[in-house]
Amino acid sequence: MQNILPFFLAMIAAIVLLKMLADKLKIAYPLLIVTAGLVLSFIPGLPVIHVDPNLIFFIFLPPLLFEATWAISFKEMKKWWRIIGSFAFLVVLFTAFSVAVVTTYLIPGFTLALGFLLGGIVSPPDAVSTGAITKFVKIPKSTSTILEGESLLNDASSLIIFRFALAAVGTGQFIWQDATLEFLWMVIGGVGIGILIGWFFVQAHKWLPADAPSDIALTLIEPYFMYWLAEHVDSSGVLAVVSGGLYMSNRRLLFLNSTSRVRGYSVWESFVFILNGIVFFLIGLELPEIVEGLRSKGIELKTAIGYGVLVTVVLIIARIISSYVALLATYIFRRSVLPHRGSSRRRFLIPLLLGWTGMRGVVSLAAALAIPVYLDDGSAFPFRNLILFITFIAILLTLLIQGLTLPYFIKRTKLFDAFTEEPEAVARQKLREGLMTHTRQFLQGKLNDGLPNSGLIEKLLRHWEEKTKASGDEWLNEKTKPIFFEMLESQRKYLSDLNRDPEINEEVVRWQLYLIDLEEERLKNQF
Template identity: 70%
Template sequence: MHSILPFLLAMVAVIVLLNIFATKLKIAYPILLVVAGLLISFIPGLPVLKIDPDLIFFIFLPPLLCEASWSVSLKEMRKWYRMITSFAFLVVFFTALAVAVAANHFIPGFTIALGFLLGGIVSPPDAVSTAAITKFVKIPKATQAILEGESLLNDASSLIIFRFALVAVGTGQFIWQEAATSFLWTVFGGAGIGLLLGWLFVQAHRKLPTDTSSDIALTLIEPYLFYLLAETMHSSGVLAVVAGSVYMSSKRLTFLSSSGRIKAYSVWESFVFILNGVVFLIIGLELPEIVAGIKSSGIPLDEAIGYGVLVTTVLIITRMISSYAALFATMLFRRKSVPHINNKRRRYLMPALLGWTGMRGVVSLAAALAIPVKLNGAMFPQRDLILFITFVAILLTLLLQGLTLPYFIRRSRLFEGIFNEAEEEEARKAMKRGLKQHVYEFLNSRYETEWKGQEVMEKFIHQWEERSKIQDDSWMNDKTKLIFLEMLESQRNYLVALNNDPKINEEIIRQQLYQIDLEEERLRAI
């Protein structure tokens, strides 16, 4: 323990420094972390890193999925659910099929089952990489919603393919009836378990006498419970985490206090940042062991690199084809669901953007490492080559697509003129005007029914309108504080109801809710 602790502390320090450097260069930090891991792995004397795949699946994946689920816009996901589900399931399956056919045709010794195994591993794009890259360029909320929604579901679909392909390789046969039944239980069972546990966790938060620290601690362990129970029952742990976390996110105002929401945001932001950093650094550090495996299997390194480039090319082309197929299918069968884009050039370039956001990452590496070393007493066929191809696909997509995506967006001027800053600011101001009017009506109604004739209430109304000019909090007493807290709760209810308006960006409402939480905490501290 004493020998590994300095190494872990050094990893965190490297992650922080590289993130600072990446921000200055306007480069996604996962790219720098993978490259740094590669360079560090060449330092002589460092021990070869051996990773238990269960460590990545169980320790890293649940909290990363949970945090993404809490951040996603449910309104936008509902709006674009057809596009999201097609990318998360149909495109992943099509990608796995394309990889299987290409591997079977071009790579000696690869059966269709092994090809599907490789396809299931490399088919899901990495959510963290896409989010880290697109933060340097502004993209429409519809595109962002599709990418976020896809990232929540494609891990589950790819791991389902991986699981079935692993069984087919081991048994040498594929029984469609059993596979269909297993698939249904994996998908719906996982989602059902997540929703059930999510409801139970919300009730526990409401009824147990927890404080802020306890609530935050519970939110840290709940994703692991989602994942563990679902996997124990042989369903999808990924879908359980996503379904349960999305449900809890929708109920956050009912079971977390303002203090809990504010502090949990900070805790989770730091926690997930460190987890992401460690995972991408580990990807780079894995290189020596992967290369050693290739050499031991007798495959020339240049030949293995060629196979990796081939599979990466298939991944990119397949996603591009899928993006345009999704657009044309939507235009043909669901014209009303096509994003409203007047510019034809922009309409036909948009799928290219979606197709170019296919960076691979942590789930692909973890799935490749999860392949057993031995199968039925013999060495698992092509395991070392699959690991190496996966590593090449991760590295090439991060470097090629990750470094060029922001440039392509700026150079193509794809979204030029699509963002109406004045219109967005006007919507924000209109929301605040409506909120102020709501507060005024709330105070007047309370004054008429409960506080009429009380001098403190009249004074409070005047002071609320002029409170920005007041230099201290001497005017605040227990009665006015109670009224103020009730007013803030009324504002929350108003904003939650306003979220049903399709014209209002959910992100603006969340920002305003966060401001209300901060105001409540300031009040309680007086």
């Protein structure tokens, strides 16, 4: 432990520095971290990190999924639920099937069950990689919502395939009737358990005293508890975390105060960044060890690389085909959601771009490492090292090739220039103007109710607009402070009601709510 700890701390420091360098170079930080891990793995004398396969899912997946549910707009997910659902389930199944068929025919000794196992591992794209890459380019809100929503659900579908395939490899048989019932329980049970546990934790936050450290500590254990309970009853832990996280995220204003929301945002942002960085570092660090495992089994490195490239090509082609099928289905059944402007060439190229966003990452690595070394009968798991190597090659190639070229393709083709979404700056200005009108009406109502100082309304509005230092505001005292806090709460209610409009950008609403929380925290710390 004493030998590993300095290396572990140095790894976290390297992750932070690489993230800063990536932001300066305007490239996605997973690319630099994976490359750095691969380079460091060849340095002699470094300690070998072994991750328990039984814990890899439990350590990384629950918090990553939970944080993603708090960041995504559930309103936008409902708007695009058809294409999100098709990409999260049908596309994953089609991708896994394609990988299974190709590998069964082209890899000697590879069974169909092993092919589906590999397909379930490499089928889900990684949202962290895609988000880190697309933040440097202009991309429509609808496209980002589809990619984020897909990433929340495709993890569950791919891991369900992984679990069934793993059982088939171990038992040598696959019973469709039992698998169907088990699938239904995993889906229904996972969603139900997630919502039930989410409700329980919402009530717990309400019952407990309003204390930010306690609130934040509780949110850190909530995804682990959801995941563990669902897996304990043989349901889907991923769906439990996703459904429970979405349930709680849409009620954050009801059970978390401004202090918990502001501080919790920073804590979770740092926590998830470190987790992602460690996983991407492990991708690079583990590859040489996997290569040694291949050699011990007598598999040539050149042959294994060829298999990895083959599977990567199948992944890309399957996703591109699925994107065009989705476009065709949308054109037939939901033509109204297609962009009204732009040439047919751009409409044709957009699915190609969506197909090119399939970078693999955290979930694929976790699933690959979770393959047991031995079967229940004590025999070695067949082709384990080859499956691990192919997975690592698919992750590396999609991250480096697609990750480096995706921003260039978006800028070069100008595919999204035809979209006429309202600029975020304009949306924020409109929101501020509406909020100012609402605030004036609120304070005017207070004045009509007998507020003693007639000049208080303009002073409060000027304070809110200009964000002046409260220390010099003589009018903001113990008597007027409750009115100001009530005004902020009224603003939150106004924004929450406004957010029900499907045309309102929820990201802008959340931005303004965050500013209101900051203002409330500043006033709390002043008195």
